[in-house]
Amino acid sequence: MILRIDRVQAELPPPSDPDPVGAAAVQELMGGRFGEMSTFMNYTMQSFNFRNKAGARPFYDLIANIAAEEYGHIELVSATINTMLTGGSPVGDKPKFKKGALKKLEGMPNPQQAIGGGQGTLVQDSHGRPWTGDNVFSSGDLVEDLTHNFFLETGARNNKLKVYEMVDHPAARALTGYLLIRGGVHQVAYARALELLTGADLTKMFPTPRIPTDKIPESKKHMKTGEHLKLYRFSPDDYREIVAVFKGNHPETGEPLEVVDEAPKGFEPNDLPSQSAVFAPDYAPEEIAQIAEKLRKDAGL
Amino acid sequence: MILRIDRVQAELPPPSDPDPVGAAAVQELMGGRFGEMSTFMNYTMQSFNFRNKAGARPFYDLIANIAAEEYGHIELVSATINTMLTGGSPVGDKPKFKKGALKKLEGMPNPQQAIGGGQGTLVQDSHGRPWTGDNVFSSGDLVEDLTHNFFLETGARNNKLKVYEMVDHPAARALTGYLLIRGGVHQVAYARALELLTGADLTKMFPTPRIPTDKIPESKKHMKTGEHLKLYRFSPDDYREIVAVFKGNHPETGEPLEVVDEAPKGFEPNDLPSQSAVFAPDYAPEEIAQIAEKLRKDAGL
Amino acid sequence: MILRIDRVQAELPPPSDPDPVGAAAVQELMGGRFGEMSTFMNYTMQSFNFRNKAGARPFYDLIANIAAEEYGHIELVSATINTMLTGGSPVGDKPKFKKGALKKLEGMPNPQQAIGGGQGTLVQDSHGRPWTGDNVFSSGDLVEDLTHNFFLETGARNNKLKVYEMVDHPAARALTGYLLIRGGVHQVAYARALELLTGADLTKMFPTPRIPTDKIPESKKHMKTGEHLKLYRFSPDDYREIVAVFKGNHPETGEPLEVVDEAPKGFEPNDLPSQSAVFAPDYAPEEIAQIAEKLRKDAGL
């Protein structure tokens, strides 16, 4: 079970110039083989399929808890894409029909973001192909699953850096700068788990790929607050045994790793404005707002 | 963001006779077009893509909050499948290699559950095809999204009843009996939201499909505790405006609908036993248990 | 069984400037989830799978008859795309090989239209992905199928308007203006069928999505001739019971709905010119024409 909190894990800039071309690239971080849907669903399914949890609790807790953080990552990627698409058609609430309102978006690389959607995120990759369950590896074998997860985070960091270098929209840069740091923590966590189980020291491979996060301003910012060292516990009461695995020093900086015994506070998400030309949330958003207002009153809110 | 709780929303029976044929059918409720991955990800993405939340808060809260409950449903379906697969190869921890250990599973309809997995759940449907992002509808248009959601719950209930009638394993029956009731609540919620927005009274279509839940013992059980009337709030602090929409009487029984201002307590999940022949969690689970024990001690747990 | 008539349901303008970027967007209306392949094949399969037709004839007739009209829609969408691609390489019959003849098409969003095809339509969506049978919903349950169909037409109208706003090629505008009107008729038909079966009045949701068709010149034109009110019977002798369902007034205009007891007369399709650089219909079309001429003579035509 989960409880949902209406906040996001990192601060994103408000909408600025629309960037549908960049937004198509960011989709790779949503629905690509190494996107956040993959990290989220891999760890989620591995935790669901875990047998004999009692006998291997610290490892179960690690995987289950990182899965919970990853949910926040698909949320962030989606918020980024939506921010980048905002303004692609006239922003605002006024009900109006104007011929050619989407002309500016013609030729956008992922047209379904606007034809089927409301200038919104798709569960697709940068080629416009859907994320699929084939991206999930859940063998039930703990060492294999951890090996996979280490590899998955490696590939994911590769993809994130590439998007950082390719797309210069501030929301994309803020996103990738943050995810590089958090992905790095997960990579360390899985390497440490493998070391404790088998003796193989994968931390010698760090950084892998060789990304100099300390030269990336949008990442460096999070290193200053120690985000590259902390594993948060995303649960009111459970997953307490992660401390048995996530320990020692960071392989790149030598600083001590740290378990934070609660979820991060997060940030108020930007409430992105209506795009009435794509019916988001309607052709006449203010009429919905009036209905909502009345319902709130009736409910005594 | 989410917080994860290590409990499940319904009680499932412990493993009994393995039923890989039935487990293949239950996969439809996991990764089929109308499976729980679809309800979970549809509402999740619709909430991510929602524009101008401030102006339509009660509707945003409704969709976002139901999305949170659906996470618990993919968890339950997975637990059911894993329960049904338990015992397909020799259960237990003893490290041993025995020729033909999986012979009993040859010809199982979804062989990847055992060849690639540890007698575990796949993110696939009953035909062994992966769930894909193409199953997500998120137009950004509130009325369209709600119309879709009403239809999705309708199709989902159809599928659940069919699995109930086809598979007699007690775990499958417990699962479907429960999901029929909860899916019914969501169906009512979306119908009510549409009515409040447009005036169209979809409750006249209930039950749709015409499933007599009160004649299904595994559903009836949950009606006695009022599960067919309650919408839980799955958040510490957010989504409080669902009360503005989920109100009035149940279209089938006439009883008053009710918002419960917290998540249900849930149940301790069964810790399914090792299946060492499929390396779940290892060929020699007790060695992992020893390592884990030592790590726990080191961490002072 | 069908009889085929070599005419199209709406008049399209002749080829003008080629528009491969727009043509890629129009592909969504061919092979997208809400494209015409979907409406055509959904109603076709539902009519094939209908059980106990004798007991529910008016509803069977409605679905089967609308299926027949939808065939004409895939034809129209294809004609539109082909019109928009005409001229992308040198038009005409002269056999000639010229280096770089397709240079102008490099970077077109759906390159298979020219690499594999003869500047022709693909059974794909706007992302270059094929239409699939997964887009068909045919539960056999009449109320569910009708609920689906109402939702499908809703999503389809959304997509059509988006393409209308995004693409300004006259053929695309003529197509979408027409399809918005006809899709609206089908939406009303399914809403009415549901009302007669269950009492739920979906017409209160109209227009859904809230498209002001009377402000769209290419749609308005067809409203003047009453195309928004008429359901044609596409059969020499069958499907006569549609009159039992398609009746009452149009929910938006209040005018009376009307069953026309024959198919519309249609229009002579444009015979699009050869594009010999893509071998359509050949590198040297006039040689084929000579062979054809001789064959005609031999056959006394």
Place this chain on the structure above:
Amino acid sequence: MILRIDRVQAELPPPSDPDPVGAAAVQELMGGRFGEMSTFMNYTMQSFNFRNKAGARPFYDLIANIAAEEYGHIELVSATINTMLTGGSPVGDKPKFKKGALKKLEGMPNPQQAIGGGQGTLVQDSHGRPWTGDNVFSSGDLVEDLTHNFFLETGARNNKLKVYEMVDHPAARALTGYLLIRGGVHQVAYARALELLTGADLTKMFPTPRIPTDKIPESKKHMKTGEHLKLYRFSPDDYREIVAVFKGNHPETGEPLEVVDEAPKGFEPNDLPSQSAVFAPDYAPEEIAQIAEKLRKDAGL
């Protein structure tokens, strides 16, 4: 445009013993690469994409007209599958809920036929994978398209014979016996077209594959009425130039080929009975029947 006729091209036996295993194999003839969806949609799209029809009319007419016949083939395959699935759950109209009503279908190779459908046909192949637009070849090059079509019919005949030999349900045998004959006619037609265009005599390859249709009772029956020699014109007025191509003698029997200037009369399709356990057409079909009866009366039918 098409006109639809509520008759089928061949007579099928009424439902007898249900055969879900055989029905799964017959799905290959529906949605497989060489199934009827492929023949139907290949020729349909080739006719839509045909450029300079005026210059190559006899060939355009041939492809367009065979496309029309193929629609009747998907209809027949669907009717066969539905016949074979009839009786898999209790047949009849009485509204009743009975636990385990689908137990007999558990383990059926294509469970979605019943879980998602009403014991009905899917747009899928024998592996439960959807037909896709990737199965369509439409190059625009007349000689290439005809070469493809000849090959497609060759592969299709292979598949039909295999299903004939694998499945002994009388409906499957009646279907494949008939389709082998009609597919043979199309194969001859495309071979003849190629010969007339290029001089290459493909009729020397007949029969290909080497199927002795005259030893197959269910095919022989149709040869007696000359079905192996006739090309029907499926149109009130169009496609008259097929006579310029379909001529000469049959390569296997030496008998003269014949163009029939109208569609075959066809047969009244079996109205398959309700399967209320799968909601087809409802849980309580007789209630729908009452509504329908009233609507008919109101409409003066």
Place this chain on the structure above:
Amino acid sequence: MILRIDRVQAELPPPSDPDPVGAAAVQELMGGRFGEMSTFMNYTMQSFNFRNKAGARPFYDLIANIAAEEYGHIELVSATINTMLTGGSPVGDKPKFKKGALKKLEGMPNPQQAIGGGQGTLVQDSHGRPWTGDNVFSSGDLVEDLTHNFFLETGARNNKLKVYEMVDHPAARALTGYLLIRGGVHQVAYARALELLTGADLTKMFPTPRIPTDKIPESKKHMKTGEHLKLYRFSPDDYREIVAVFKGNHPETGEPLEVVDEAPKGFEPNDLPSQSAVFAPDYAPEEIAQIAEKLRKDAGL
């Protein structure tokens, strides 16, 4: 470029009882995510995409050379499947048509092996889904690619053992016994390469998964001849620098690893008999044989 040799890398038993159910499971080793198509094409593409080979020759040679061996593995898996399918319909050359000749294969898990094929191998997995290029990882980053390859071989060994335990047909056992050994060599090779590049000692993870190959008779047999220690050079002249990487001792047995400077001699493949009922290689194979005989004579062979 390649040269092809008409021999196979391991000896397989001749056909015995047909086993279509087991053959469906073996398909996972052909077209599954961890099947031999994946190992073959991953290393092949990584070698094609390798940049600056001169600077990293030993690593390029390693990957390119293992790719060559993997071609022999898809060949072996296919030979195994075909062996297991032999006899599913009457074996032999006599041209005959017999109703129900494939009845014995009805309900086989991968019906396309016979409906579309000649009782032959498909490029599919055990669920009947095609291998796809999405299974290829080729990042261009040497360390990442090697990490992937180590993980891929780990997963592949898991799948092979599962098939070994599930299927008892002697051909399947011979195949998996052999592939477990050769896959192990590749796993060691990639671990060694990573160690030399980064210092991380992955050999501490062996065996991974924990398969006791020395207790598997069909594997043990190959260990006796040292197959678990040898890396063959599959090239007349190239890839000589593999010796710079493949060295040291085997992590499980402590024996020295060895580069063999030529390809293994291999074995004469079984020439599987005709299956005329599925037209393999024809309905009347002896007629083809006569033609072939004449052609040979004409060519002086």
Place this chain on the structure above:
Amino acid sequence: MILRIDRVQAELPPPSDPDPVGAAAVQELMGGRFGEMSTFMNYTMQSFNFRNKAGARPFYDLIANIAAEEYGHIELVSATINTMLTGGSPVGDKPKFKKGALKKLEGMPNPQQAIGGGQGTLVQDSHGRPWTGDNVFSSGDLVEDLTHNFFLETGARNNKLKVYEMVDHPAARALTGYLLIRGGVHQVAYARALELLTGADLTKMFPTPRIPTDKIPESKKHMKTGEHLKLYRFSPDDYREIVAVFKGNHPETGEPLEVVDEAPKGFEPNDLPSQSAVFAPDYAPEEIAQIAEKLRKDAGL
């Protein structure tokens, strides 16, 4: 089994201006339905699935031997794409991190070439969709397989010419000019095989499609050295019976066809430079080079 040779079949120009748009089109020749993966894997699988080779040896040898040549074609296509992508980010070895290093590639049609890859080839088509095993036809019926292969080569030549006309990068032109010639040889070979087996003379269809290769400078060049007439034997000792089939004159030029009893000598492939911004082969390629140098020394190379 195969032996691999580190040479390519045709000479490609060195990298010049990067052309990611053209490279996306060339992907069609890699992973499209008619790309080289398809020719390679079709003939490979047909040779694996061949039954009773002894009875039809000349035909088996023909298919198996052409399969071997096709491997060299996927290699060439990949080399072409990689050449065209070289320089898309700064070329060279110096380790450096530079913001926006991939900005130039934003909006490239196949972004995964850079986001997931190292400016390298994907196993995908021009729409960014993966090649799949569904592209393989292997019926086991010799005449059908040959008919398919003739058609496949026909379609492949069509695609190659289109890419030639669309993309003017010198590497793409060199590639397609060469492949048109070699594809033509295979087309003739399959036509000849069919003629010898059935008597049908498909050579009358040549050229098909009607490509005037002698007017294409990049093809003409290879005709001068007789590449359009030669079938090479790609094996040290096997496939000697191809001479029994590949004989007679070329249908277009009338010159005698020729079997060359060894593989062509080929060309040294270009060693494409590092692209450190995409980690190919690393962020700091010269460090790998130092390690490699040391390993070479240690191994006495």
